Structure formats: structure tokens, C-alpha cells
Amino acid sequence: MSTRTAKSRSRQKSCTICAEGKRRCNRQTPQCSRCSERGLRCTYLNSPRMKTRPSTVDSASPLSDIRSDMDTDFEISFARVSSHPDMWTDSSTLAASRHFDRSPSLPTMPNFCPAIFFPDIVRPDQWSTEKLLRNINSFPELFARSGATPFLHPQLYGSDMPTAMQDAFAVTAAYFSRTPETEALTVRVLENKSKSLMKQLQKISSLRELLASVQALLIFQIIQLFQGTSRQRNLAEQDMEMLRSWTTRLQIQGEDLVNPNTWQDWIFLESIRRTVIISVLLDSLYWSLKFGHCTQAKILSMLPVTPVSELWECPTSTDWPGSIPTRSQTLLYGDFSMAWKEGRVTGELDEFQKFLLVPCVGANYKDLLAD
Structure with a gap:
């Protein structure tokens, strides 16, 4: 500098x-x-808060003991959840062109800044944490097997996929087809591609490249944080502040994209919204697993999303129902959660809507959100 x-x-x-x-x-x-x-x-x-806050956790700090305990906690968590089928990895959900049943009627209401109703610190219950962990942890393999995720539409990039997403696809395809003989090589490639992506983020100028890079980093982070060794988890922790920073940049630049005129424009805008939400959820989940509480509930409640899967799941513009979605179909995350708990969302929930509600409503509603 x-x-x-x-x-x-x-x-x-x-x-x-x-x-x-x-x-x-x-x-x-x-x-x-x-x-x-x-x-x-x-x-x-x-x-003073910025000057004293370390960018990474020193291995000799008291948190190193917590990290060791967390390794055991992750092993227990994965052992506990491995016996349960995940809603995203069922064979019927892997096809990119799959359609959900028609979405329930969503409430029409003014956005009323729900952040004031959400506490500063939330301690998620065990069911919510494990459910969210299973869902998010399935995204990289879903991407490797179908080329799409709940935050990455199969038609988002078309035939011109950015380099970051090409690398993410190649890495995940290799990772989930690895053998004992290729394990070490696959991990080295994953680490190198993650480092390369972090360097490329500093040079990005277009919003399209920024979206692709944040999505690729999300996929790498999920693998390293929840499926990797302690070394990979430590490396991923060092990149989490960068993920937050670039997620915020993506959110800010995406605010200027209003009233999409075409199906492709809507896919791009909604992909930004969903990517921001998944990024903040990933951050919240990891630190909840590590420290037992989440400090981003207010932030999450203010994020916009269009929880209408019949729009998202259409494989082509000709299959797209109706006209361009109106603003009334895009809700703040907190509004959607509160409306559902108050009975203002009618009809059967689709899988993405269940995914959004899991961290908000807790185990008291687990029977209603069952797969």
C-alpha cells in the first residue's frame, strides 16, 4: 500500500x-x-473496535482450545445427521429442470422493517442447527451433480460460465468423485483454487463476476468448514471476513437492480438475493456451531428474497408463469418468517420455503416443516 x-x-x-x-x-x-x-x-x-479486532484467530490464542472442542462437536453433529435423508440430495431433486408443486399464496404486505422484532443475539435450538447444517452442507454435491443450487439457477450463466464457477464445478466434481488415492491431490487443488479466487476478488469490476466469485467462494467454504480437516477449517476461517465483505458489496450493488424486464434479468437479481442470504446463513451457522449463538438475526431479517419456487424452477422463459414478478412477490426475510408463524402464508410449503423458515421458527414447528 x-x-x-x-x-x-x-x-x-x-x-x-x-x-x-x-x-x-x-x-x-x-x-x-x-x-x-x-x-x-x-x-x-x-x-478502537476495528484497530483491536484481529483478522484471523491466532493458533496460540485461547480460541485454539475451542477449535479442538469444535472438531469433536462437528464429528458428533455429522454422525447424528448422517442417518437422516436430506431434502436437497434426494434423486428427485437433483435434476436442474425439476418443478416444485405450485407455491402457496404469499402475503401481500408493506415491508415494515422487521429487524426491530428480532433480538441482537439468538441461540438456535439443536434441531434448527442440525437441519440447517444438513441442508447447507448438501449444496456443493448438489452443484457437482446437477450444476445448480438453491442460490445458483441452472440458466444463470448459460453457455458463458465465468471462470470462478468453472473452477468451482471442476473442484466439486473432483472432490465428490475422489478415491483414497486421489484424496490428497483433490484437497490440494481445493486449497489452491480457493487461494486463487481470493486474489481474483481484488480485481473484479463487473457485478456478474462478483456474483460468480461469491457463489464459488461459498461452495469452497462449505466444503472446507463442514467437510474438511482442522487445517482446511482454519484456512476457511481466515477467508470468512473476506466473504462477509464481498457479500456486502454484492448486496449493495444489487440494490440498484430494480424492476427486471426479462426472465434472465429476474434470474440474475434473484440469484444475488439468494446468494446474499445463503452467505449470511452460512456465517451464522458456523459461529453458532462454534460459540452457541448467532449475532446476525437482525441482518438476516432485512434481506429481500422472492420465495416463490414456481418462478425459480422454470427451465426456460417460455415456461415462466405470468409476467415479470412484481415487488409484492419479493419480501423481506423477516416478513416472510413472521407472516408464516402468524398464519398469513396459506397452502403447502415448498422445499426452499421450508429451508428459509428452519432457522427462524425452531423446533416448535418441526412437524410442519418435515421433509
Whole structure:
């Protein structure tokens, strides 16, 4: 970093989000108005909190004992959940062109900023944690076998798939077809591609490349955090702050995409929304497993999504029902959760809607969310 750049950063008064987006910041603490309205993590470069917060966990710190305990916890968790079939990995769900049954009627309501109804710290119950873990952990293999995930539409990139997604597909295909003889090689390739992606993120300029890179990093992170060794988990932890930063950038730039005019435009916008939600859910799940609580419930509640799978599952524009979705079909995540608990979502839930509700409603509703 040049001396001039370092000096300019030392004089930076805006929060990091406003500074990166070149937006005006009112410098309120602990959150500026813009970050508060959007449910974003607000930090100031020169605040004592930023100066004292380490970017990675030192191996000699007290958290190293927690990490050792967490290795055992993960082994127990996976042993517990391995006997249960996962809703995403059933053979009937792997075809990219599969259709869900018609989605239930969604509530039409104004977005009322549900963050005020969600606590700062949430301690998810065991059922919710294990259910969310099984679902998210299945995404890389689903991608390797079908070329799509609940946050990556099969027609998102068409025949011109960005390099980041090509690498992610090649790595996952190799990883889930590995043998004892190729295990070490496959892991090295995974680590090298993850490092390469982190470097490429610094040079990305287009929103399309940013989306592809965040999606690829999500897939790598899921494998390393939940399926890898302690070494891979430690490496992935070091990249989590970068994933948060680039997820926030994706969210901010995606805000400018409104009123899509075509099916392809809607797929792109909805892929951004879903990718942001999955990224924040992944972050929340990992730290919930490690420390027993989640601090991002308010952020999650403010994220928009269109939980209408009949739109998402259409393989071509000619099969797409109706016209371009209206804004009323896109809800804040918190609004959707609260509306369902209050009985304002009628009809049978599809699998993506169940996935969204699992971390919000808990074990009290597990019979209603059963696969």
C-alpha cells in the first residue's frame, strides 16, 4: 500500500461500507443510518473496535482450545445427521429442470422493517442447527451433480460460465468423485483454487463476476468448514471476513437492480438475493456451531428474497408463469418468517420455503416443516 493511500485511509471518517460504495455517511455510531436501514454490518476503519479486532484467530490464542472442542462437536453433529435423508440430495431433486408443486399464496404486505422484532443475539435450538447444517452442507454435491443450487439457477450463466464457477464445478466434481488415492491431490487443488479466487476478488469490476466469485467462494467454504480437516477449517476461517465483505458489496450493488424486464434479468437479481442470504446463513451457522449463538438475526431479517419456487424452477422463459414478478412477490426475510408463524402464508410449503423458515421458527414447528 502506498504512503498516500495509507494516509487517506487514516483520515477516513465514513464507515467502511459507505466508503467502499462511495456513498454519503452520517457517521452515527454504532451504526450509520444507511447501514441501519439495510441491516448491514457497520464498522469504522479508525475506531478502537476495528484497530483491536484481529483478522484471523491466532493458533496460540485461547480460541485454539475451542477449535479442538469444535472438531469433536462437528464429528458428533455429522454422525447424528448422517442417518437422516436430506431434502436437497434426494434423486428427485437433483435434476436442474425439476418443478416444485405450485407455491402457496404469499402475503401481500408493506415491508415494515422487521429487524426491530428480532433480538441482537439468538441461540438456535439443536434441531434448527442440525437441519440447517444438513441442508447447507448438501449444496456443493448438489452443484457437482446437477450444476445448480438453491442460490445458483441452472440458466444463470448459460453457455458463458465465468471462470470462478468453472473452477468451482471442476473442484466439486473432483472432490465428490475422489478415491483414497486421489484424496490428497483433490484437497490440494481445493486449497489452491480457493487461494486463487481470493486474489481474483481484488480485481473484479463487473457485478456478474462478483456474483460468480461469491457463489464459488461459498461452495469452497462449505466444503472446507463442514467437510474438511482442522487445517482446511482454519484456512476457511481466515477467508470468512473476506466473504462477509464481498457479500456486502454484492448486496449493495444489487440494490440498484430494480424492476427486471426479462426472465434472465429476474434470474440474475434473484440469484444475488439468494446468494446474499445463503452467505449470511452460512456465517451464522458456523459461529453458532462454534460459540452457541448467532449475532446476525437482525441482518438476516432485512434481506429481500422472492420465495416463490414456481418462478425459480422454470427451465426456460417460455415456461415462466405470468409476467415479470412484481415487488409484492419479493419480501423481506423477516416478513416472510413472521407472516408464516402468524398464519398469513396459506397452502403447502415448498422445499426452499421450508429451508428459509428452519432457522427462524425452531423446533416448535418441526412437524410442519418435515421433509
